Amino acid sequence: MRKIFILDASGFVFRAYFALPDMKNSSGEGTQAVFGFIRSINKLIKEFSPSHMVAVFDGPNNKQSRREIYADYKSNREQKEENLYQQIPVVKEYCSLLGLSYLEVEGVEADDVIASATRQAVSEGYQVCICTADKDLLQLVGPNVVALNPWKDQPEIDENRVIDIYGIPPTGISDYLALVGDTSDNIPGVSGCGPKKATALLQKYHSVEGILENLDELTGSTHKMLSEQKDVLLLSKSLAVLNDAIPLPKRIDELKFPLYEAHQEELNAFYMRQGFKTLVQQVEEASSVDVEIINNNKQLAHVLSTLHGKSVAFSVGYKGSFLPSLTLMGVALASDDDVYYVDIEHALDDVLTPLQYFFRREDTTFYGYNIKRDNHALKNAGIHVHNIALDLALAEHLINGGAKISYQTLLMDHGLVSSAGRYGKEWGQLSLPIAKSPANPAQYFGGFVSHLPKIKKSLLEELKIKGVEDLFFNMEMPLEKVLFTIERNGMPLDVEDLQELERILSEELAMLTDDIYTLAGAPFNIKSPKQLSEVLYNKLGLKPIDKARSTKAEVLEALSGEHEIIEKILAFRAVEKLLSTYVKALPRQVDPSTSRIHPTFNQMGTVTGRLACQDPNLQNIPIRSERGRLLRKAFCNTHQNNYFLSADYSQIELRFLAHLSQDESLKLAFESREDIHTFTASQVFHVPLEEVTKQQRMQAKTVNFGIIYGQQAYGLSKILKISVSEAQKLIDAYFDRYPEVARFINETVSQACENLRVKTLLGRERIIDNWTEFSNSRAASGRLAVNTRIQGSAAELIKLAMLQLSDALEKRKLKSRMLLQIHDELIFEVPEEEKEEMQTLVRDIMESAMILSVPLVVNILIGKNWAEC
Incomplete structure (x- = not known):
């Protein structure tokens, strides 16, 4: 997943100004805020190497909207900020020289722009790191959003850390500030309400609104304090809540870092003007x-x-x-x-x-x-x-x-x-x-x-x-040439089809939005985790299944059936993601000269050896939903009589598990060409193959794939909706029938822990060194070790197949072209006259690319578009 760093630039400048001693350049202009800002940026670049980064500043007249609510908002900063004004344009000049995008919106504070950029980035599939030391921005922390304070020993703050620090989830931070106030922003808060009292109230009532609805339950000084300051409390809440619906002047995908190579000569001159000689030396040394x-x-x-x-x-x-x-x-x-x-x-x-x-x-x-x-x-x-x-x-x-x-x-x-x-x-x-x-x-x-x-x-x-010389010269280097050809071939895309799909999905999204508003009783920002949490747990009274009152997909799926709105919200998210991530974005990535999308395949994008597809990532195009199939249908060549051919390895990771473990029962299932999930169900539930029920097969399938990823009884119980003890019995029964799988897993974990590394079948190495005394870390490292051996070896198989297929296409002088690799699947563009030959060629090569102790099986489909195969 792509990651973007959103910098609280105004906060960086403010803190640097007061944290550092007075600094002046030869012209007598203050420079400590500029120097501190540069030092912070250099620290972020050095430690995180961001590919997307943006600095956000307060816009002109930024306090106007909140001062219409409360005239004294941030009035305590007026005199102090006078001395900062001259340095802010200099900081922005530095951003421009560095190739760092920055955002500012007239009449809007940086925090609101950060909130809006965060919401937009998450909706487009980014992980977001909000770089800040301000606690008010913690209300934005949530799924795929963390706060990052680069000056702390533990810089990253996720949902659980917010709960550890404040005793409440991120969705309650604005309520917390409304109760205790915020002296830095001059938010008044409730006089007499300290952090402990605020935390206790929010743990019980979850929000300011929840507290006020239950005032009658409170007694003594607490009741008196809140009753008398009810208006101040609501006022403070309105000041503390961030606005995440500000239109942004730039798209998220435009915020790459750097936008261009830093202007070295201009940076040298800039550093000299400011008196930052140590920075000049660094640039000159590299040049x-x-x-x-x-x-x-x-x-x-x-x-x-x-x-x-x-x-x-x-x-x-x-x-x-x-x-x-x-x-x-x-x-x-x-x-x-x-x-x-x-x-x-x-x-x-x-x-x-x-x-x-x-x-x-x-x-x-x-x-x-x-x-x-x-x-x-x-x-x-x-x-x-x-x-x-x-x-x-x-x-x-x-x-x-x-x-x-x-x-x-x-x-x-x-x-x-x-x-x-x-x-x-x-x-x-x-x-x-x-x-x-x-x-x-x-x-x-x-x-x-x-x-x-x-x-x-x-x-x-x-x-x-x-010991990877052979792997490098005989696999990775030749594969780079194959991937070069695939990238030049490109995937054909019918933009008109996508435009029609955009119309259909936009109508569906509008209908879902209306339905959600009706069920909620009022409009709200469905994309905002905070507002959604308020609606679900406060307004509609759903019982939260975790203390964070989360709105994550897995939490909502667990709440399915509790209220009609849940299904609508999940559908809304699916449609909105499809629209923003693919339907609207893909046409912009079509090369006008070819009418095709030409993604990049990165051989170094994963630690297991799997290929990563980017700009755009076509490996993640949805397949299981009807909407996803409509999207895949747009990938077609309308100008030539060509077909798509899909060749997909069948249950490849389970076959590698059988080969690596040498479990006789598991090998027998594949050698006898039985359905592996029915076979496992028969083994685990002790019933004949022909008597296995759909429910038993489904449970066996979940266990089969869960074993590869180190799934424990608790996780299995959640998926199958059974008790933990029942799930543990399933796992125990699985290992009773496949004892060599258990041995393989235990030996792999033991060797990885001892050697701090693990190897795939052909010798690719992965370093795994997080074997701490904490059980969660050790378990996670164990899962990585097993998964790397299986998934990494499967990646090597398809790479060998790609090399052999590329050679065969060239030697036979076929017009068919390889277009895409999706982990264990290959997509080809095939002229009608080569359909039969390609089916035979592809199957023969893929099924013999590597000799395992179980047979390899390839499923082949042909269609006029991607959806048909």
Whole structure:
């Protein structure tokens, strides 16, 4: 899931101003707030390497709406804020130089913009980290939302931490502030009501409204205090509640970080003006590379002649968003001794033709870092890199067992720099260099490739030491070429179909909204967890099943049948997510030149070796619901007589469980081609196969898949709606019938705990080192170990199949193309005349890609669109 960091920039500035001693630049202007803000941003970048980040500031006249309610709102800040005004524009200038988006809305406070951005980001499938030290923003914490205080030893605050700190869930924070007041914002609160009293009241009555509805139950001073200050309490609540319905000036997907490479020269000048010399030194250290700029054929011919026959590092600059339309701007080349930048954008001659010949040479090998996207830009310019030896990003990912390592850490580990601040993204997670069209491309790309020859030698040695050299050169490197082809093929999408689906779903959403309002008795923000919690637990009186009074999907599903509104809310969420995440978003990601979506497949996106699909993630397109099938129907090619062919491994993870455990009973089920869930039900419930009921098969299926993911009796009981003791009996019966599965799980967990790592069938390693004394952590690590061996090995199987299928398509000169991989499934585009041949070819190769002790079975479907297969 994508993650966005939303910064309480006004809070950062305010706290830095008062926390640091007075600082002034040579012009006598105050700078401590600016310096503190920069220090906070650098800390976040270093520790979290965000891919999406935005700073939020108070807008002009931001206190106006709350002062219409309470004239003294934040009046205590007026004098103090006078000294901050001159530094805020300087902070915004820094954001612009850094490539950090910032938001401010006229007449709106930063907290309300943060609330609105958070709601919108969650609805679009993001995890949200709200970076703040203000407790009023804790009311936004919830599913996929945490608060992050980067200055604390325990920086992250989730729902449970809020409850631990305040004794109430996040939905009650505004009520808490209404009772105790907030001196920083001059919210009056109830005089005489302290934190302990407020917590006790909210634990019993859940909200301000709940307290006031039950005033008659209160006695003594508490009753008197609240009765006399009822108006103040309601006033304070209205001030404390955040508005999450503010229209945002930018879309969430526009808030990538950085928007562009930081302007190094301008940043240097900025730091010097402010007197921040230590920051200047960091930038200069990362930029000191001697790069020869090439912009004519004479220079280029000489340089290329010196590189012939060598091992050459490369990286490219480009502009654009869609893979088949990226525009090549320049190419950086490096040998062991020299660094060059071919400035294609400003070249005086045709430098592309010599480069085309150079990259096709068989006596010269090429390597780089995360080079697949670079190859798209080169391909668009007519340049084919013939002899790619290695991708250092893939090598590092394998060597480190999938653990995330920042680029600056990599350089520091190799003794190259002491601080490489501008290459701060997670190694292997995103394409680097960060910006592909920076302000000074020669220095940027030249500096980047200059490090690669120094890193290459040690990484090649480490591949041998780790025992993954074969996996790297015979699987991951060839697979990168296959994925490059898949990305260029793209998935055809009928935008008109999606527009019609948008109309249908929008009508359904409007009807669901009206139904929910009717059942609730009044309109409210259905997307707001706080407001929804108020409606469900206070207004409608539903009994919460947890102390957080949660509105998470699993909680609402558990409440199904308690009230008609629950079903409507779940349907609303499903439709709204489909609309925002896919139906409205996908047309924007269609390349106009191909009428196709060209997603990126990341070989380093998971620690198990599974492929991750992004920009957009087509692996998560819904399949089980009717609405999801309507969405898949839009993936079709209306201009050619082609078909989609889907090839799906049957129960692949259970087959690997049988192979790895060598359990004879489990192997027998697959060898005899029995339905595995019916077979397990027969074993567990001690009944003949033909007498297994639907209920027994369903329970057996749940246990089969639950075992792979380490499900315990409590979790199984929740899914099957049975008691914990009954669930434990099912698990015990399962292991009685499949004893070698129990042995395999126990041995895997024991070895992983001892070695702090686990390996897949072909040797991919995953580091698992969180074996603390806490039972939850140990259990979670055990589940990861078992799942990695099974899921990681299954990922290797389909990778082998993809490599063999790619070779077969090329050798047979077929027109059919591989379009998509969805973990254990492949999607092809097939001309009508190749349908029969492709069915046979795909099944034969996929079922023999790896020899296991149980047979592999592939299910194949063909249709005119994705929904039909």
